[in-house]
Amino acid sequence: MxxxxxxxxxxxxxxxxxxxxxxxxxxxxxxxxxxxxxxxxxxxxxxxxxxxxxxxxxxxxxxxxxxxxxxxxxxxxxxxxxxxxxxxxxxxxxxxxxxxxxxxxxxxxxxxxxxxxxxxxxxxxxxxxxxxxxxxxxxNQRNNPLYQQIKAIVDGGEIGEILRSNWIITTWWRPQGYYEQSAWRATWGGEGGGVLVNQAPHQLDLWQWICGVPQKVFAKAGFGFRRDIAVEDEVTALVDYGDGRTGTFTTCTHDLDGTDRLEILGTQGKIVVEGSKKATVKRYARPEKQISDESTPESARQLMSGNSAGLEGVVSTEVIEDTSAWxxxxxxxxxxxxxxxxxxxxxxxxGTDGIHGVRLANAIHLSAWTGREVPIDFDESEYLAELNKRIEAEGVYPTQS
Missing domain, CATH: 3.40.50.720 (NAD(P)-binding Rossmann-like Domain)
Incomplete structure (x- = not known):
């Protein structure tokens, strides 16, 4: 020490x-x-x-x-x-x-x-x-009381086993003038990437901190999609946890009225976080599969017609809000x-936890560059070769090793 x-x-x-x-x-x-x-x-x-x-x-x-x-x-x-x-x-x-x-x-x-x-x-x-x-x-987002409570709820099994998670985080609007402030910004050799490296690392960390580390990634990304830059400004990634669970992550820097919404669906509940400030937590009295198995043709017909009386007392709702100052x-x-x-x-x-967000960002890049699904423990030499191709094309910065 x-x-x-x-x-x-x-x-x-x-x-x-x-x-x-x-x-x-x-x-x-x-x-x-x-x-x-x-x-x-x-x-x-x-x-x-x-x-x-x-x-x-x-x-x-x-x-x-x-x-x-x-x-x-x-x-x-x-x-x-x-x-x-x-x-x-x-x-x-x-x-x-x-x-x-x-x-x-x-x-x-x-x-x-x-x-x-x-x-x-x-x-x-x-x-x-x-x-x-x-x-x-x-x-610093790990110090957000809202996300600390959400992690405790998930870790405590209060919504059962996670089935799926989806994060739309597009509150990063950046005009062209932002990218022109510095020559190194939004370059492969100077900054190392775009929205995944600069704006979204906190969410890539929180997502894995709360929902776990995936095994595979398939991604589509736009490089200079809506801005005159070399790096990614639009990303959608699908991750596979290897046990039937999946997740999606969407981010960009061109949504003028962006969204920050995290949804976690479990076997016995659901969490929806809006704006990283308010979470709605729904807990089911019994696992969803059990509720389904206990249904009858008549109760199913009532539900399909909009009559949810049969679910009274099954779902409880809690709203959590973060009021911490900037x-x-x-x-x-x-x-x-x-x-x-x-x-x-x-x-x-x-500090050693920093590997998780960087690894996921690298995997997303590699998948988008190659057009294939890649394991989270991807071939690092292949990633560096692809990154260095782009650094060499810029003709300004040294390659990486």
Whole structure:
């Protein structure tokens, strides 16, 4: 376990973790503000690193108490931090995380963990070789009380065994001007993908966190479908869990009035989540198959004619709503991370869990590129070959290995 600068006898309530932020862009600046505003009680900002002099100067002006560095190596060698968070381009997450973990510095990586599974596996192997160093990932939606309750309901068997799940998450509308803000954005070599890599990683994580990891994936994707970009802006994926269960995942960046709807059908109930804010949970008094087997021709005729009297008392309904404020989920993950470093909590989102979302995104890409169903444990060399074809076609960025 990483140790902090305070004496061990200091009361837990008074101890804080010294954090270094690597990457002073939009996300890193948000985390610095959360800490400055007291939203993360057990964390203090002591260092910031960024390779962009202008961004570093702006961060120094806003947070004069934090030391500044032009590289992550300098920050890690400074002795000023107990922990770091990496808010940098996706491809760089593993390199910086590995350096931090090997330096004995607790590490929180932004989502996604990386762009491809080969990178993530290297990072996870280092983390597993250093179990004394806390390693987390910023899956802030796991800190959403609504999804925590839904996971508890599913794990507790309250809706029986899952039969099917469907997630439509199209609330990512991005105009063409968004993609033209930076040359690296929406490129294979610079960002590593489109909506699956940039906007939807939280849902890819939550879907598997709640419903389990599938075995196979078949996907259709549009690359530059409604935007002048190289990467995917439209995706529909069908997953197979290998035991009769299925799921679908639909996402895009061109729906001006998007939808966020998760539906989970079980053998003894159903959950529908709207807007990640409100869930309607229906529980059946008996398994649906038993209700069906107990029906008679007469009761079936009544149901078909709209008379549901025979089902009175069979279905109960609960509505759950999330009222948490914006930023509370992110700051909550930071606080959980700090408490873990202090030995007072367990990680809400262990960093090694980042493999799941990256692997599913890679499988969706590979299926869409090849036109065939692929296993979730796909051939990584084939994926990298397909990715590198696209990076080489861009002619700007180095290929991946």
């Amino acid at each position: 990483t140790t902090t600068s305070q004496p061990a006898e200091t009361p837990a309530a008074e101890r804080t973790v010294r954090l270094g932020i690597i990457g002073a862009g939009t996300q890193g600046s948000s985390y610095a503000r959360f800490i400055a505003e007291g939203m993360v009680p057990h964390m203090t900002l002591t260092a910031i690193a960024d390779t962009d002099p202008a961004q570093l100067a702006a961060a120094a002006e806003k947070h004069p108490g934090a030391a500044t560095f032009s590289t992550h190596q300098e920050l890690l060698a400074s002795g000023l931090v107990d922990a770091v968070v990496t808010t940098i381009p996706h491809y760089q997450h593993p390199e910086v995380a590995i350096a931090a973990i090997e330096a004995g510095v607790a590490t929180l990586v932004e989502k996604p963990a990386a762009v491809h599974t080969t990178q993530v596996k290297r990072m996870n192997a280092v983390a597993e070789a250093h179990p004394e160093v806390p390693f987390a990932i910023m899956f 930023g509370a989920q992110h700051s909550g993950v930071l606080e959980n991370f700090a408490l873990t470093v202090l030995g007072e909590a367990e990680l809400l989102a262990p």
